[in-house]
Amino acid sequence: MISFAELALNGIVSGLVIGLAALAVTLVFGIARFANAATGDVMTLGAYAALSGAGLTGSLVLGGLFGAAAGAVVGLIGYWLVFRKLGGRSSVAALLASIGVAFMIRAVMGVAFGHGQKVFPMPMVRPWRILDIRVHPNDVNLCAVVLVTLAIVFAILHLTPIGRQMRAVADDPSLARVSGISPQKVMMALWALAGAVSGVAGTVVGIKTVVSPEMGWELLLPAFAAAILGGIGHAGGAIVAGIALGIVQEVATPFVGFTYKIALSFVVLLAVLLVRPKGLFGTVAGAR
Amino acid sequence: MTLSRRSTLQALAAASLTSTFGGRAFAQAESFRIGALNPVTGAGAPYGSGMQKMIVAAAEMVNAAGGAGGRKFEVFSEDTQTTPQAAVLAAKKLIEVNKVQAVLGTWASGVSLAVIPLANDAGILHMHTSGAPALSVPPANAKGLGYRYQATNDRFGRAFAEICQKEGYKRPATMAFNNASGIGNTEGFKKAWEAKGGKVLEAVVYEPNQPSYRAELQKVLAAKPDVIVTGSYLADTTIILREWFQSGETTKWIIPAWAANPDLVKAVGNEVSEGLIAVDSISNEGSEAFKAYDAAYRKVMNQDGLSNVYAAMTWDMVVTLALAMEAAGPGANIAAINAKIREVANPAGTKVSTFAEGKEALKKGKINYEGASSVLDFDQYGDVTPDFSVSFVSKGKIERKYVVKI
Missing domain, CATH: 3.40.50.2300 (Response regulator)
Known part of the structure; x- marks a missing residue:
C-alpha cells in the first residue's frame, strides 16, 4: 500500500521546483507581456554557474548565489540586446525572439560545458521519519530556498520604490510613463529579477536532478502551465499552482499510473481555466 | 495544346536543370x-x-x-x-x-x-x-x-534473466523508461524470467525529465523485490539511484551498461554505486x-x-x-x-x-x-547475437566478472 501522505509530500517538493520556474515566467509575463521561452535556458545557465561556483568555493549556498547572479546578468543582456529592441512590437515577435535566445544559450552551454551530465556534489543522507512518513532533509532545505526566494521577490515588488514602479508599469505602462517612471529602468530591474529567480530555479532543479544543457528547456512546459494556472503575473499564484499540480500528479499515480500523470496535470489546468479563465489568483486584464 | 512562350521557357529551364543535375550525378558515379x-x-x-x-x-x-x-x-x-x-x-x-x-x-x-x-x-x-x-x-x-x-532489447532481457538466475535472485521487479528500448529490456526480461518459471513482482514504466522519481520507486519497493532490473538511461538512472539510496533500501540493481557507466558511478559516488550490476553486449x-x-x-x-x-x-x-x-x-x-x-x-x-x-x-x-563488434552473423531479421559482459561496481570501479552467452 503506497502511503498517500508520502506521495503528497513528493508532490509538494516536485511542485516547488516547477513553481520556482513558473515564478520567473510569470514575472516577465506580468510586466513585459509575453511568454519568455528563454526562461528554461536561463535556468540551465544558472545551474551551470552554480555548479562552477560551488566547485570554486566549496559551498552550495555561495554556488546558488553565483547561479542567481549569472541568471540576472544574462537576463539583463537578453533584455538589452533583444527584447528592448522589440519593445513596441507584438508579443508574438518577442516570444519568437525568446525562443531564439533560448537556442543561443543552450548552444553556448553545450559548447562550454559539454553534453554529458553533471551533478552537484551532495552528501547522501537518510530521511527522517516523522509520524512514519519519510521526510528528506534535502527537501526541507529546498523548501526553505523556495520560500526565501519568494519572500525576497515579494519584498522587492511591494516594499521597494523600484517594485512599486514595476507594479505601476504592469498595471498601466502609459500612465506610469506620464507619472515620471522611466520604463527602461523598470524593465532592467525586472529582467535582472526574473533572471536571478531563473538562476535559483535552475540551481534547485540541478541539485535535485542532473545538470545538462537540455534540462531547463524540458521544464518549460510545466512551468508555463503553473504560471497560467496561478494567474499571469501573480508571484505567489505561480508557486501555489506549481505545488497544486505537483500534488495532483503524484497522488493520482496509484490510479492513473506514471505514464499519464503528466497528462492529468494538464487536465486539471484545463478544468480550472474553464471555471476561472484568469487562473487561480489572476485579475482580468482590461483592454489597452 | 497551345505552346506559349512562358511554357516553352519553363520547359527549357527544366531541361537544362535536369541535365545539370544529371551531369553531376554521372560525374560522382565513381x-x-x-x-x-x-x-x-x-x-x-x-x-x-x-x-x-x-x-x-x-x-x-x-x-x-x-x-x-x-x-x-x-x-x-x-x-x-x-x-x-x-x-x-x-x-x-x-x-x-x-x-x-x-x-x-x-x-x-x-x-x-x-x-x-x-x-x-x-x-x-x-x-x-x-x-x-x-x-x-x-x-x-x-x-x-x-x-x-x-x-535486441529482447536479447538483453534474456541476458538479464540468466544473470538473475546465476546470482540467485528470487524476487525481481522492473523499472523501464517509457520508450521502445526501455520497455523492450524489461519485457524481454519478463518473458525470459517467466519461461524459467519465475515471477516479476512489479513492473513500473516511468516518464523522462521528471524532477523526482520517488513515487515510482515507492511503488516498486513496496513489492519488496530483492533485485530491480531496469531499462533506463544515464540521467534518469542517476536520479533514481540517488533517491533509492536515500530511502535506505538495500535492493540490488541490474542495469544496462549504457546507463551504468563510469559517468553514473562518478555522479552517484562510490557508496551508492557499490554492488550495481552493469550488463553490456561486448565487442568481439x-x-x-x-x-x-x-x-x-x-x-x-x-x-x-x-x-x-x-x-x-x-x-x-x-x-x-x-x-x-x-x-x-x-x-x-x-x-x-x-x-x-x-x-x-x-x-x-x-x-x-x-x-x-x-x-x-x-x-x-x-x-x-568475423567482426570487431561480434562474430556478426545476421539472422533472418538482420539481427546479430553478441555475448554479454556482467560487471560489478566495486569501490567506484566497474569490473567485469564473467560473460554470458545466450
Whole structure:
C-alpha cells in the first residue's frame, strides 16, 4: 500500500521546483507581456554557474548565489540586446525572439560545458521519519530556498520604490510613463529579477536532478502551465499552482499510473481555466 | 495544346536543370555515398563522436585498399542529437541533398525507429545500433534493408534473466523508461524470467525529465523485490539511484551498461554505486578485426577501443557494406549489395577480419567476416547475437566478472 501522505509530500517538493520556474515566467509575463521561452535556458545557465561556483568555493549556498547572479546578468543582456529592441512590437515577435535566445544559450552551454551530465556534489543522507512518513532533509532545505526566494521577490515588488514602479508599469505602462517612471529602468530591474529567480530555479532543479544543457528547456512546459494556472503575473499564484499540480500528479499515480500523470496535470489546468479563465489568483486584464 | 512562350521557357529551364543535375550525378558515379548519422550530442554523446570517427576511419581504410566494387566511399556526417526530430531532419538532408545510399550508425531506438521509414522509402540501407524489437520486423524492416549491429532489447532481457538466475535472485521487479528500448529490456526480461518459471513482482514504466522519481520507486519497493532490473538511461538512472539510496533500501540493481557507466558511478559516488550490476553486449574482443578497430580507435580518439562498443559496431558497418559491394561487383545497385550482406558476414566461407583480407579472399570464393563488434552473423531479421559482459561496481570501479552467452 503506497502511503498517500508520502506521495503528497513528493508532490509538494516536485511542485516547488516547477513553481520556482513558473515564478520567473510569470514575472516577465506580468510586466513585459509575453511568454519568455528563454526562461528554461536561463535556468540551465544558472545551474551551470552554480555548479562552477560551488566547485570554486566549496559551498552550495555561495554556488546558488553565483547561479542567481549569472541568471540576472544574462537576463539583463537578453533584455538589452533583444527584447528592448522589440519593445513596441507584438508579443508574438518577442516570444519568437525568446525562443531564439533560448537556442543561443543552450548552444553556448553545450559548447562550454559539454553534453554529458553533471551533478552537484551532495552528501547522501537518510530521511527522517516523522509520524512514519519519510521526510528528506534535502527537501526541507529546498523548501526553505523556495520560500526565501519568494519572500525576497515579494519584498522587492511591494516594499521597494523600484517594485512599486514595476507594479505601476504592469498595471498601466502609459500612465506610469506620464507619472515620471522611466520604463527602461523598470524593465532592467525586472529582467535582472526574473533572471536571478531563473538562476535559483535552475540551481534547485540541478541539485535535485542532473545538470545538462537540455534540462531547463524540458521544464518549460510545466512551468508555463503553473504560471497560467496561478494567474499571469501573480508571484505567489505561480508557486501555489506549481505545488497544486505537483500534488495532483503524484497522488493520482496509484490510479492513473506514471505514464499519464503528466497528462492529468494538464487536465486539471484545463478544468480550472474553464471555471476561472484568469487562473487561480489572476485579475482580468482590461483592454489597452 | 497551345505552346506559349512562358511554357516553352519553363520547359527549357527544366531541361537544362535536369541535365545539370544529371551531369553531376554521372560525374560522382565513381563514389558510394554513405551518411554517418550518429548521436554526437544528447544522451548518446559519450559514444557518438567515436562512432562517427570510426565510420570515417573505416571508409578511409576501404578507400586506401582501392575501394569496394570499384567505388570509393564518400562520408557525410550528421548529428542526431539523440532525438528523433533532429535525426529525421538530418536523415532527410542526407538522403535528399547528399543522396546517400546508406545511413549508418543511428543510436537509441526512438531515433532508429524514426529514421528507418525514410531509408525504406528511399530504398537505401540502414545499419543501426538500437535495441527495440520492433526494428526487426515489418513495418520498420519491411524491405529487409535494416541491419542491427547491437543485441535486441529482447536479447538483453534474456541476458538479464540468466544473470538473475546465476546470482540467485528470487524476487525481481522492473523499472523501464517509457520508450521502445526501455520497455523492450524489461519485457524481454519478463518473458525470459517467466519461461524459467519465475515471477516479476512489479513492473513500473516511468516518464523522462521528471524532477523526482520517488513515487515510482515507492511503488516498486513496496513489492519488496530483492533485485530491480531496469531499462533506463544515464540521467534518469542517476536520479533514481540517488533517491533509492536515500530511502535506505538495500535492493540490488541490474542495469544496462549504457546507463551504468563510469559517468553514473562518478555522479552517484562510490557508496551508492557499490554492488550495481552493469550488463553490456561486448565487442568481439581478442579477434583480429577488433585489433584493427582498436588501433584505429586509439589513433583517432586516443582512448581504448573497449571504451566504446558502439564504435566497433559502426566500424563493422562500413566493412560489411564494403565487402558486400565488392562481392556484388562494380556498379551494383542497392538491392544487389543488400543480397550480398549475409553472404559475406555469415558462415560458411573463409573467415576474414579486415576489408583488404576479404577483398583478396573474395577472388577465390565465399567469405565470412568475423567482426570487431561480434562474430556478426545476421539472422533472418538482420539481427546479430553478441555475448554479454556482467560487471560489478566495486569501490567506484566497474569490473567485469564473467560473460554470458545466450
